[in-house]
Amino acid sequence: MNAPAYNFAYLNEQTKRMVRRAILKAIAIPGYQVPFASREMPMPYGWGTGGVQVTAAILTPDDTLKVIDQGADDTTNAVSIRKFFVKTAGVATTERTSEATVIQTRHRIPEMTLTEDQILVFQVPIPEPLRFLEPRETETRKMHALEEYGVMHVKLYEDIAHYGEIATTYAYPAKVAERYVFDPSPIPKFDNPKLDNCPALQLFGAGREKRIYAIPPYTRVRSLDFEDHPFEVQTWNQPCALCGSRESFLDEIVMDDKGTRMFVCSDTDFCASRRGAA
Amino acid sequence: MNPLLSAEGLTKTYGARIGCRDVSFDLFPGEVLAIVGESGSGKTTLLRCLSGHVAASAGRVIYTTRDGKRAALDEMSEAERRLLMRTDWGFVHQDAREGLRMGVSAGANVGERMMAVGVRHYGKIRAAAADWLSRVEIPEDRIDDSPWSYSGGMRQRLQIARNLVTSPRLVFMDEPTGGLDVSVQARLLDLIRGLVKGLGLAAVVVTHDLAVARLLSSRMMVMQQGRVIEEGLTDQILEDPQAAYSQLLVSSVLQV
Numbered sequence: 001m002n003a004p005a006y007n008f009a010y011l012n013e014q015t016k017r018m019v020r021r022a023i024l025k026a027i028a029i030p031g032y033q034v035p036f037a038s039r040e041m042p043m044p045y046g047w048g049t050g051g052v053q054v055t056a057a058i059l060t061p062d063d064t065l066k067v068i069d070q071g072a073d074d075t076t077n078a079v080s081i082r083k084f085f086v087k088t089a090g091v092a093t094t095e096r097t098s099e100a101t102v103i104q105t106r107h108r109i110p111e112m113t114l115t116e117d118q119i120l121v122f123q124v125p126i127p128e129p130l131r132f133l134e135p136r137e138t139e140t141r142k143m144h145a146l147e148e149y150g151v152m153h154v155k156l157y158e159d160i161a162h163y164g165e166i167a168t169t170y171a172y173p174a175k176v177a178e179r180y181v182f183d184p185s186p187i188p189k190f191d192n193p194k195l196d197n198c199p200a201l202q203l204f205g206a207g208r209e210k211r212i213y214a215i216p217p218y219t220r221v222r223s224l225d226f227e228d229h230p231f232e233v234q235t236w237n238q239p240c241a242l243c244g245s246r247e248s249f250l251d252e253i254v255m256d257d258k259g260t261r262m263f264v265c266s267d268t269d270f271c272a273s274r275r276g277a278a
Numbered sequence: 279m280n281p282l283l284s285a286e287g288l289t290k291t292y293g294a295r296i297g298c299r300d301v302s303f304d305l306f307p308g309e310v311l312a313i314v315g316e317s318g319s320g321k322t323t324l325l326r327c328l329s330g331h332v333a334a335s336a337g338r339v340i341y342t343t344r345d346g347k348r349a350a351l352d353e354m355s356e357a358e359r360r361l362l363m364r365t366d367w368g369f370v371h372q373d374a375r376e377g378l379r380m381g382v383s384a385g386a387n388v389g390e391r392m393m394a395v396g397v398r399h400y401g402k403i404r405a406a407a408a409d410w411l412s413r414v415e416i417p418e419d420r421i422d423d424s425p426w427s428y429s430g431g432m433r434q435r436l437q438i439a440r441n442l443v444t445s446p447r448l449v450f451m452d453e454p455t456g457g458l459d460v461s462v463q464a465r466l467l468d469l470i471r472g473l474v475k476g477l478g479l480a481a482v483v484v485t486h487d488l489a490v491a492r493l494l495s496s497r498m499m500v501m502q503q504g505r506v507i508e509e510g511l512t513d514q515i516l517e518d519p520q521a522a523y524s525q526l527l528v529s530s531v532l533q534v
Contacts, residue, residue, distance in 0.1 A: 133381075146357045150394030154379070157386045157393065160400055161422050226400040 009056040009089040015039055019057035019212070023203060026214035031176030032144070033127050038210040048081060048106055049207025051123035055104045058119060058203070059085065064092045066100035071108040071249065071266030078106070097269050107170075109191040111248045111270040114200035116217060122185045124206035127213065129173045129183040149181045152224055160229055169234065174223045176215055181224070190233045190249045195221040240265045243274040280342045282307045282448060282480050283328070287337035290320075290327050296504040297323035300337070303499065303509070307447065310474060310481045312495035312512060314488060314527070320504040321484040322452055328482060329369055329450045330359050344447070364394050368441030372453035374433035377440070378425050384411065384436055385421040391444045410439040414469060431462035435469065442473065449474075451483045455490055467493050488531055492516055500524045 022036035041049040065085055069077035073095040082093050094100050097110040104121040130140045133151045152173050159167040172189035175181050184195055202215040225231040239246045241262045248270055250263040265271035281304035290297035298320035305311050313321045327334045330351050339351040371377035378387055388407040397403055408418050414435040425433055455463040474481055483494055491498050499509040508521040519525045
């Protein structure tokens, strides 16, 4: 199965050491964006090149890998990245959250509470939360260094002024360990509370932007808000049509061209295991 | 009484070229100082040195902070300097687009400084923004509009509101009426004069327009080729200029 032309997990050992050094630094300074020498990967930018490099650097032959895309194990991005590691590393894979030791994810955090034995790897398109308000990198770095985060609230102010509530629903900015404001990647804000005090190590890789950052286990992550407009997550007025869950994040699926809609869990493993148990 | 801001032998050179040379003065609380001179005489360079936007080649700027300490600008940490810039100081640019955050609404522009100093209550920020917009004569129903939809005069007034919301003690103005037509200029000057008097602000106003200096300032400095060639009370200089260049400047004003 393991193609001999590749080193274990595709990247050569020197590159993995470089990525691991960046990861260690990122863990040492929670929420700080560590620059790293991101490599060309055999997939386009935007398909998770950062996450793949982080996964490649931390993967061992004994690991069990799970890859999810928007909560699902069977979508294109998840399938191709899982196949990539089966081919280049020959590791065991699973769709069950509880059995995985490394979970690479795009846009979701699994519904199941993660454990200390697991590592969650996020694919990040734009790591800089201040980017849309301040285009200059020199300036954003200075703002992080001096903890000048007032402008983050300007964005939230704009939301309330125009929509009557904080309308940011994904990539919702949060503060790690009361120090660095960070972009949790485009996960729905529904998942932000799961970042807080999580037993699993959380690593974030941005390939095109060449940044790695981390949230160590059991770290305080506080979503930004106003005193009179506190942080809130999305809610639905109906349960999952398949498993009946009322506490999971639901996807809206268009069933026909007559306006029929169906709401189902976005986390396919969570939904399937609930149906299996019932 | 201690001066609020002191310049001591302030010099800025760009290689062999001179921006401003050996400028010294004291600015007292509540005082408005005008710096006049033709284009290229070093007015803006001097203003940028005073406000800490560029580092001076020689000399220093000393500021009296709210707790009464006299601190040299170049000896402060960058964090302290930047905090000063967004709390105790204001800077009104000639081009309002430089001083405003054009991508967000007028209300957010005014509220930004409050959020920067840690106000986290939306209602309070919004109320302060509405209050300041009315004080600079911008209709309250324009609070959620983008500055792009504002006229030049409104943008300039918005910029002033944005600077004054944290009650600064010192405002730097670089040609605040530049590029506006005369009737709008007149109203803006009226407004600035009212605010400066009412709030007891100290200000350094750079202008090439002697009428602006006459209306706003109590003292003025005339600059030529980077040097201050004459300084004194505004009325005194405008009525009885001593230096040859000042005489030329005063006599060049068009009479209608």
